[in-house]
Amino acid sequence: MVETNPTINPVTGRQWDLNSLIEKLLELQDALLQAQERNLMLTAQARELERIARDAEDIKAELANQGQLLTDKSRENKHLHQELSRMAGNLEAKVQELDDLKSVIGDLQHQLKNCQQERDRLAVMLTEAENAARQQGRRPVEPPSETYGKSTQEQSAGWLKILKGKQP
Numbered sequence: 001m002v003e004t005n006p007t008i009n010p011v012t013g014r015q016w017d018l019n020s021l022i023e024k025l026l027e028l029q030d031a032l033l034q035a036q037e038r039n040l041m042l043t044a045q046a047r048e049l050e051r052i053a054r055d056a057e058d059i060k061a062e063l064a065n066q067g068q069l070l071t072d073k074s075r076e077n078k079h080l081h082q083e084l085s086r087m088a089g090n091l092e093a094k095v096q097e098l099d100d101l102k103s104v105i106g107d108l109q110h111q112l113k114n115c116q117q118e119r120d121r122l123a124v125m126l127t128e129a130e131n132a133a134r135q136q137g138r139r140p141v142e143p144p145s146e147t148y149g150k151s152t153q154e155q156s157a158g159w160l161k162i163l164k165g166k167q168p
Helices: 018-136 152-163
Strands: none
């Protein structure tokens, strides 16, 4: 093997110049220092990107959880909507029944008013007939059934109580 002389530059074949070697060494140190700084910066950026990637995964997991929660809430809202629709239908039916009952109550009140007016007219007619019978000196008109067998005074008092809505 051929031994090379370390004092001779293999590229140029001349002897190494000490100043150029020092200059070359300084250039290499600067390049090494810049490479180390760049390596530190790239390492920091890589760590930052890894952190961002972990955060992105966490966000993806959170979004998946939120999506599941939203799906559950949508299902629950659909169920509630169906329940509310059913309740609204029931309420509408009850409102209709209430309106029908109001109509029936109105009819019954009208019938009751008519019955009371008829009762009042009959009471007046009975009173007039009793007064006319007294003036003519004969016995007063007797009301039907329940007062049969009572005295005239008791019969007329009982009949008036019934017409006025009081029970004897």
